Amino acid sequence: MADYINKQVIELNKVNEENQNRATRSLKTETHLSDRRLRPYRLAAVCLGVLCVLQVTLNISLRLAFYNRGNETVEKNPLQTSYNTKTKERDQLQTSYNTLTKERDQLQKDRDDLMSKFSNLKQKCPEGWQKFESSWYFLSTVKKPWRESRQDCLERGADLVIVNSDMEQEFLFGLTKRAWIGLTDSVTEGTWKWVDGTPLTTPSYWYSQQPDNGRDNPKYGEEDCVELNTESWLPVKAWNDQSCLLNRYWICEKVV
Known part of the structure; x- marks a missing residue:
């Protein structure tokens, strides 16, 4: 009887052990299957987390960039204005500086001219x-x-006189000579020019009805x-205009 009972107990223990092993295997299988089902979701969760990060x-980088750009703009505007x-x-x-340089050069020229004139005055x-x-x-x-009169003046380092003022005209008149001056229209009729090439403008000191180009006495030509x-x-x-072929005294002028 005791042996029978022991056998039954042993068999019962085996059955229980087998049931436990079966349950354990089933649990492991279910756990493994559950892990395989959850793995994509876990991966998705991890990816979502990474994307959130x-x-x-x-966002933080963009905010910092806009902030720094705003600060650079604020700082740049005063610098640009100052520049x-x-x-x-x-x-x-x-x-x-350019104006002062021109004025300095002009003053230097005026001084040199005055010094030259002063030196000549002493001569x-x-x-x-x-x-x-x-x-x-x-x-x-x-x-x-x-x-020929002009050629003589040139050989003397001068030229026929150019009249520039009333005072000079009166001075020349005081020489009491009927003399050539440095005025001619031999290049273009009616266009009177001085011997230095400048045109006659003012002052001019023509006698009444002069110049007439020999209208009253045409025998000498123009x-x-x-x-x-x-x-x-x-x-x-x-x-008075006269034929250039006539003999007259002449007046040379040398600017000193």
């Missing part, structure tokens, strides 16, 4: 010359045609050269 990081102001000041200073006129203001004048003692008639005419109106 990246999104947060991107523009300094540039304008530099340009103004450059303009002022004595050569023999046969007379001084008036800043020029020397030579009155010939013989008569020649206009072109009258293209100007004489200063100091024998009978008033000093202010004493110019």
Whole structure:
């Protein structure tokens, strides 16, 4: 009897052990199957977490970027304004410098001219010359045609006189000679020019009804050269056009 009971107990234990092993295997199988089913969801959850982290990081980066850009703009505007102001000041200073440089050069030139004139004032006129203001004048003692008269002046380092003022005209008139001056229209009829190439503008000192180009006395041809008639005419109106071939005294001028 006892043996029978022991056998039954042993068999019962085996059955229980087998049931436990079966349950354990079933649990492991279900757990394994559950893990396989949940694995995609876990992977999706991990990916979603990573995306959230990246999104947060991107948002923070963008905010920082906009913030820094805003600060750079705020800082840049005053710097740009300051730069523009300094540039304008530099340009103004450059303009002022250029103006002052021109004024300095002009003052230097004026000073040199005054020094030259002062030096010339201390010089004595050569023999046969007379001084008036800043020029020397030579009155010939013989008569020649206009072109030969001018050539004589050139050989003396001068030229036929150019009249620039009433005072100079009166000075020349006081020489009391009927003499050639440096005025001609031999290049273009009716266009009077001085020997230095400048056109006659003002002042001009033509005698009444002059120049007439020999209208009253055509035997000498065209009258293209100007004489200063100091024998009978008033000093202010004493110019007369004459044929350049006539013999007259002449007046040379040398600016000193």
